[in-house]
Amino acid sequence: MSSSETATTAESTTTGHDGAVRLEDVVHRYGRGGETVTAVGPVDLTVPAGEFLVLVGASGCGKSTLLRLIAGFERPTHGAVRVTGAQPRPGGAAGVVFQTPRLFPWRTVGGNVDLALRYAGVDHARWPEHRARLLARVGLEGTEKRRTWEISGGQQQRVAIARALAAEHPLLLLDEPFAALDALTRERLQEDVRRVATQTGRTTVFVTHSAEEAVFLGSRIVVLTKGPGTVALDLPIDLPRGDVDAEELRASREFAALRARVAHAVKTAAAA
Structure with missing residues (x-):
């Protein structure tokens, strides 16, 4: 067994839960009466334990709303959200990293x-x-x-x-955590998060606007339509994980092709 597999096994034993996420016919609206705005949905989505899912799309497509629903910060207007089979509650279901550190x-x-x-x-x-x-x-x-x-x-x-x-927690949620950072720092932190996710085996959901960031980080990418956000593309990413040279990966033809495909999907979904 490799060192990363050993770390994953140890972590899974410690948490004792799988971190799988299930969204069933989820719709979320803001406001009341005639002033309501539908932010997201309907969305049906399953995130298996250990997967690194990246939600990507234009501003206002509902990415952060979905993350808050998974974290338990909000309850869906319609449908159900489950983390490891239970309704999520703030602080009890996931570790959360926001756009700013909040230290x-x-x-x-x-x-x-x-x-x-x-x-x-x-x-x-x-x-x-x-x-x-x-x-x-x-x-x-x-x-x-x-x-x-x-x-x-x-x-x-x-x-x-x-x-x-x-x-x-078996689940880690990150809401555009590198958006305010310079390009070099952002790349370094992407590498850190990718490595940590591989080592720990935690289920991870990451929100971003960037097609390049999505392809580098994710084992799966979901592109959302413009608001109300629905799934426009659900794409598994078959790139090496674990011990891999980040620069070689970013420079590979496979990476470039996936980045172009995701970028096109985001642009098309935002214009639809």
């Missing part, structure tokens, strides 16, 4: 992770061990005593990812 500035890097460990119910005596493992997983060894304003925006997002992993 506590009065706490150190380690202190932000410790707070997540506290809410996850990890025994206090085991915090140092868990904190070190989480920070190492996102490439932040040796930063635990630094203040959040002393690290870069990309490093802050790494802290946010480490914090989302602290509870060891």
Whole structure:
């Protein structure tokens, strides 16, 4: 068994749940009476355990709405959302990473992770061990005593990812977490997230506008139509995962072909 498979097995044993997601005839509206706006739906979608699903589409197509429904932050107007067979509840179903890190500035890097460990119910005596493992997983060894304003925006997002992993939920949700970062930092963090997802085996749902980001990260891509968002394309991505050179992958013909296909689907769906 490879090291990544060993890590996946260990993680699955720790969480004890598979993280599978099921959306059944989901429709979500905002407003009341005659002022309602349908944001998304109807959507039927199954995300098997361990899959890395990327939701991609133009602004206003309902990507973030679907993510909030899966996280349990909102309830669908119609239909049902299930995570591992149960209705999701905030904080109980998934680790969530937002567009901005949302760190506590009065706490150190380690202190932000410790707070997540506290809410996850990890025994206090085991915090140092868990904190070190989480920070190492996102490439932040040796930063635990630094203040959040002393690290870069990309490093802050790494802290946010480490914090989302602290509870060891079987599901990880990321809502355009790299949108505000420069291109180089964004690529590096894409590589980090891809590696973490492979190592942990967690079910992952990632929201983006970028066809290139979607193809690099996802084992499956769902393109949404313009609002109300419905599924325009459901595409499995058959690219190497695990130990792979990121630059070689991005430069490959297979990658370019998939990126072009997804970009065309996004453009067509937005214009329909």
